[in-house]
Amino acid sequence: MAADPKQVSADVSVPPSKPAFWNDPAWRAIFFQVLVLVGVVVFAAFLVRNTLHNMESRGISSGFDFLSKTAGFSIGETHFGISYTEENSYGKTFIVGLMNTIWVSMWGVFLATILGFIIGVMRLSTNWLVSKLAMVYIETIRNIPLLLQIFFWYFAILRPLPGPRGSIQLSFPIINFTHLIITVLVSAAAIFLLWWIGVKKRYDADQKAMPLWMLVIASVVTVLIIGNVVSLVTGFGLVAQWNESFFLNNRGLSYPQPIPEEGFAITGWAVAIGVVAAFFVRRWAKKRQDETGEQFPVFLASLGLIIGLPLVIFIFSGLPLHFDYPKLTGFNFTGGSVLTPEFISLLLALSFYTASFIAEIVRAGINAVSHGQTEAARAVGLRANPILRLVIIPQALRVIIPPLTSQYLNLTKNSSLAAAIAYPDIVLVFAGTTLMQTGQAVEIIAMTMAVYLTLSLLISTFMNWYNEKMALVER
Amino acid sequence: MKLVNKLAVSAALVSLAFASVTQAGTLDDIRAKGHLQCGVSQGLPGFSNPDQSGNWVGLDVDLCRAVAAAVFGNANKVKYSPLSAKERFTALQSGEVDILSRNTTWTLVRDTALGLNFAGVNYYDGQGFMVRKDLGVTSAKQLAGAAVCVNIGTTTELNMADFFRANNMNYKPVVFEKADEVVAAYDSGRCDVYTTDRSGLAAQRLKLKDPNAHIVLPETISKEPLGPVVRHGDDQWFDIVKWTLYCMVEAEEYGLSSKNVDEMKSKTSNPQIKRHVGTEGDMGKSLGLPNDWCYNVVKQVGNYGESYDKNVGPETSLKLSRGVNAQWTDGGLQYAMPIR
Structure with missing residues (x-):
């Protein structure tokens, strides 16, 4: 370092008292950190070495070779379209268990978020009944242990259902699509005509429009008449047939x-194109608003692109989709899909439980936005809906997201309670059956712990990214 | 409940991590602590189940009592650890129990890769199926598409998979950790079929709401030799458990029972019986036990036949006939190696 000569001469009178390095706080800090690190590493090495030694001396096999051996046992349910048979390996049981854990956690997070936001907003409602109902829900659910809630759904609600032969059935109509399309098109035209004559024309003429309720009643009557006329003309009704499609019993729902048929792929592509198009429309609309201040109905346009476009293509490509209906054959239902009572009770318990915490987080988040913000927004002329959407929620989210992340983590980890009610998650399948059949407790428990650690870190990473995106950009 | 399991497994792993290697001293350890720690089931009538006054009784329990009688001369110096099928091997491997006497099937993988030794067979069993009578099923071959309730981590789970696969039938396993949960699930109609060892079916049937509404199908789909298990690495302890079982079986063969053993001990001139009760030879010394080890076993616990009749035999609620578990002299499989 080039020293400033003036500085040096000034410092001569007071020599710099550089302490010996063992007295230097910086050195000390490093020294103790290194010491602790070495201690931890040595301790971990001791544990690993001792475990390996003890296992070897007791003749317990170790290593990860077992992952490629044939499992030979069956698993009750698989998700994400994974196929598993007894001939697959123990490694595959790991994948199946992992996917089952992710499946229930994913749906749990989804339902808990929706339910939590609804209850949280209800809790803030000015309506006494609504707000108290939300409070009772939150205080009851979050104060009962989760395991008990799982047992409640499983043993008290789903167990006493009748057997497959006495199932509770729900019939659904199979809609005749040709009929539906004709009716919808003709009705739309008729309603437009009604509006044109009753509202537009009369308003232009003498400023007296037909009342809304009258328009609604007239529209409903029109639709009913047109539907019946179409039935008469074409010779078939709107409902082709009633089909027994849902069966609830003690084996599940x-x-x-x-089942997609040939040609369904086009509809899939249409969805993808719709999503991309909606994205560009949104960008274009935002740019236009920034430049000219003109607004564009982005939401409606996106809805039309993502749902309307594929729907039209689906109808015009000849409805390439049919349903596989469950049928009672022998002991159980075959065909269709089934939600097992184990999955249903675990999902419901996890969602309801976590939702009660999320509701409180949402309430706290909204309360954290000062009332002055609402008043200021009102002062510049915004109405209730834009105030909520543009002012309150963006600020509330900054408070909501961090604690929400830990609720998602909790839900994922709590899904391991699945083992108590026979839902084949990673704890039951891999840290259960596989562990017992191979006896390799150390490896399997380590892998299972790594799974939860990885899932948690992935969720945190995603939520931190989202949090950063929502964070206040300071200029 | 789940927490307890997790704690047990973690404790087992931690003890594996910390345990210093004291291999050859199981007998010394037991003597030092003054009792035998015996791993049993969480309640299987006839094999290991607490009676009305809370004492453990059963065929598997008698074996633990016999080992305690051989080691301490007192059959009551046993403490029991009820273990689920999932916890049992970890508990034994980690030294939480000294002996596992818990209707456990002897298989090659358990005998080798799990680091265990099977000290013999105290009940020859086979796996069967139980269904409701009103299903109208008469053979296991008619079970295609059935939902089957089964206990986790058992040979049962594997045999069932093999059986359905071999017969090209679909099925849905519903897997629980505790035997009681399996039975409750079957009883409530969650499954069409309950499968376990035939002795277990006979025992668990007693817990059903209406035992007479169920039948056991005729097929036996596997061999299930059930026996006591010890850890690898302590041959002396392995020998003690093994020969205690032989002592009980051979006592029956020679006609020694808890009732007549005192009389026989004083009166007999038969050298086989003299070696058995320890008045001739030094069999006990070779095992590291007092010479009257086998006398104590027979006197305090009884011979194999007495234990069988008392716990699972035709006179009990399980009503299991001796069948293959009869003495080899009666055409059964129970054959004790000679004590000499």
């Missing part, structure tokens, strides 16, 4: 499974 059987429901029809949609």
